[in-house]
Amino acid sequence: MQPNMANNIRVECLPSGEALKLFEEKVGSETLHMHPDIHKLAEAVAEECAGLPLALITIGRAMASKKTPQEWEYAIEVLRKSAASVLPGVGKEMYPKLKFSYDCLPDERFRSCFLYCSLYPEDHPIEKDQLIHCWIGEGLLDEHTNLSSARNQGHFIRGSLIDACLLENIRGNYYVKMHDVVRDMALWIVCEFEEKFFVKLGVQLKELPEAEKWEEVTRMSLMGYQIENLTEILECPNLQTLFLGSNDLKVIMNDFFNSMPMLSVLDLSHNMNLKELPVGIANLVSLEHLNLSWTGIRRLPVELKTLAKLKYLNLELTIDLRMIPQQLISNFSKLQVLKMLACNVGCSLVLEEMEHLKYLNVLTITFRSASKLEKALGLKKFFNCVIERLMLExxxxxxxxxxxxxxxxxxxxxxxxxxxxxxxxxxxxxxxxxxxxxxxxxxxxxxxxxxxxxxxxxxxxxxxxxxxxxxxxxxxxxxxxxxxxxxxxxxxxxxxxxxxxxxxxxxxxxxxxxxxxxxxxxxxxxxxxxxxxxxxxxxxxxxxxxxxxxxxxxxxxxxxxxxxxxxxxxxxxxxxxxxxxxx
The missing domain is CATH 3.80.10.10 (Ribonuclease Inhibitor)
Structure with missing residues (x-):
């Protein structure tokens, strides 16, 4: 679905000499010296970037692996043709040329992971592990026999996107973000090639927006708005990812999730006014990834036990959570990741039930007494987990x-x-x-x-x-x-x-x-x-x-x-x- 991208984007461009210097720096001297013709061809490619710094950087990184004149000549041909399919009002030197870096990604899996990042709001810090677990939940990565192998592939893809300058590391490499122009380019690709995303840009929403074809949407992001109530049923039979984080959510009607049978990733995080989950969440029979961190929920409904495919559950900083029904956690027989750092519910429940979680691999947890820590340290299952974050409170x-x-x-x-x-x-x-x-x-x-x-x-x-x-x-x-x-x-x-x-x-x-x-x-x-x-x-x-x-x-x-x-x-x-x- 077409995001709102009518506004022109103003970008300061470099003089030709500085542009060529930046481009050659990103290509690297080894490639530039692989053949005597490459230097001249590099000038032609840099010229096609029209002084746009981001294009020079991303295309320069993409060309770093091109060692023959034929590959460079082909790149020039592609870049010159790209001007014919520009987005109206943006300028011929923008998205089509940046898309060259996207096209140079190794395969469709890398490209899908890149486009997925555009679901996050502009300049939004994306926690790298959270992103990778969303990729896993959506099925974007290969089938792996264990979580560690899947996460390693996710880190490899993330690193490749950073090397291509399509993502950038921030905050000590714990987070990544998309440059706003790269994100706009990603959303342009989504629109141009009819990917079924729903992302609203440049508006402040207080209620669900209207759409003509909800049934076609596969990924929806309504993060970072001011939506308070979800009181309408959305017919989204093909929806796989739904981001509703960082809103002002207070009420989700019980039937809201009734028509989302394919939903595998749900993010409700950073909604501190959300005190209750609707029992209708039990209808999300395909759900693998559920993020409830930084919400105001007071109890988990027992109806969650129907989420038989759940592999990832994030309850970090749910400081108002008072009750988790007995045997609910252990009922998630496929659970691989359980995040409970600074969750108000004590660790005793987890320690009692984790022995039944055959596939549990990653754990974050808070201990509130030395005796409970000592008990945990004596459990074999506890030490078999990857304990990533620990708080003694x-x-x-x-x-x-x-x-x-x-x-x-x-x-x-x-x-x-x-x-x-x-x-x-x-x-x-x-x-x-x-x-x-x-x-x-x-x-x-x-x-x-x-x-x-x-x-x-x-x-x-x-x-x-x-x-x-x-x-x-x-x-x-x-x-x-x-x-x-x-x-x-x-x-x-x-x-x-x-x-x-x-x-x-x-x-x-x-x-x-x-x-x-x-x-x-x-x-x-x-x-x-x-x-x-x-x-x-x-x-x-x-x-x-x-x-x-x-x-x-x-x-x-x-x-x-x-x-x-x-x-x-x-x-x-x-x-x-x-x-x-x-x-």
Whole structure:
């Protein structure tokens, strides 16, 4: 169905010299030198891009693998013909030429995965794992004997789309997004070649839009609008994906899903006013992927047990969820992915029923007591799962945590400690320092309201940590103590402490004095944010820290004036980095 794309798009174009330089940079010198004719042919291809940066980049990447003059001559022919099929009002140098990069994708599977990304709103950050699981739920990937193999193929396709400059990495590579012009081009392809998508552009919806041929639609995206009520039955017998996330949904009528027998992917996430699911959701007998994260639902209806094909269930941050019927989770016999991080329902239910989930492979979960964590660690099925994200919250039955008890979670990439008010110590034994690097996958650590903790020494065993956020820990005095730093240095186990760190946020830490007593290289550092840490006078920086990086340091101006520097050259090096914190 035709999206609204009547508005012209204004794009600044490059002069011919700069355009050719950018194009050749993307093609690469190896290809350019494969044959003496290719240089001249490259000029002709670059000329067809009409100075449009995105066309130069995407077509340049597509031509990087073309090693013969014949392939280049064919590309010129295709690009010159493409001007005849332009979208009215957009300009001949736009979508048809960009489509060349789409046509150069390896096969139809890659192209289908690319077009699927256009269902997300303009400039919308797309969580990469969520995207891949949608591809799996829609059946866009090959048949695989296990989830790990399917996800690996998804990552390969995602990487190929990034290499082709049709997607771009953002937010530390955890998310991707489509450039707005690339998305418009994708939607143009959808319209031009009669793919049955329904995507509304450039409008603010408060109710379901009208369409002449609902029965033809295979994918529908109504994300990011202000839709409050779904009170009409849609006859969509061929619909496979429905995105309703990030609306103001309050009511979904019981019969809304009655005529969607083929629906396999349903996203209702980020609708905090949605308190109840309609019992009619039980009619979605083909559903494989259900995302209810960030919704206000209070209970899961027992009728969900009819969803016999469900493989993916996301209940993360359902903070109002009070009740999941007994045996409901275990009834999803094909379930492969269960996401319950910060779900209000406790972990006991999951631990009791997960033994019946033969195919469960990926799990995110919150533990609210040391005893329940200890119980889980004794379950074989728990350790057979890929634990990707873990939160320890409201630990009030323990003063100490042995962090190495989690060391077997080889795929753990996010760990949070929240409101562990009695926790005084996170232990890491000195004789284990030689084993620094237990948590090879750990990328994100979040500590909040752990008021008895005085240090965060245990972080030294996470060698690939990228994001460290510590908030409202009243007694925290240092992150890495002098003693622990000495042990690490002596053992030579991790001489490049924080070598992958990109983000460091320290907020409301009234006793914080030291991050680390020694200056660190921090070669990947991008941002430091300090707020309400009045006693923190020195940063672990010298003139060699973060070499080549554009580091941003955010904080209060009064705090910045009091910072003590290693020497004058360090102060001058980081003076341009400061940005005052704006309340």
């Amino acid at each position: 409201d630990f009030n039955d323990s003063r100490s945590l042995n962090i190495l008890a989690l060391a077997n979670m080889q795929h753990l990439y996010s760990l949070g400690l929240l409101r562990c008010m009695n926790l005084e110590e996170v232990k890491i034994e000195s004789n284990k320092i030689e084993g620094v690097g237990f948590f090879h996958s750990l990328r994100f650590v979040y500590l909040s309201k752990c008021d008895q903790l005085r240090d965060a020494n245990w972080i030294i065993i996470a060698p690939h940590l990228e994001d460290l956020v510590i908030i409202n820990c009243k007694s925290l005095e240092e992150i890495i103590s002098e003693e622990k730093f000495g042990e690490v240095t002596k053992s030579k186990a991790n001489t490049n402490l924080f070598s992958k760190l990109k983000i460091l946020h320290l907020i409301c830490l009234p006793k914080m004095k030291t991050i680390c007593s020694h200056a660190l290289p921090l070669p990947r550092l991008k941002e430091i944010r300090i707020k309400r840490c009045a006693m923190l006078k020195k940063l672990p920086l010298n003139s060699n820290s973060a070499k080549g990086q554009r580091v941003v340091i955010k904080g209060e101006e009064e705090w910045w004036k009091e910072v003590e520097w290693e020497d004058e050259s360090t102060r001058l090096a980081f003076l341009p980095s400061f940005k005052p914190h704006v309340i």
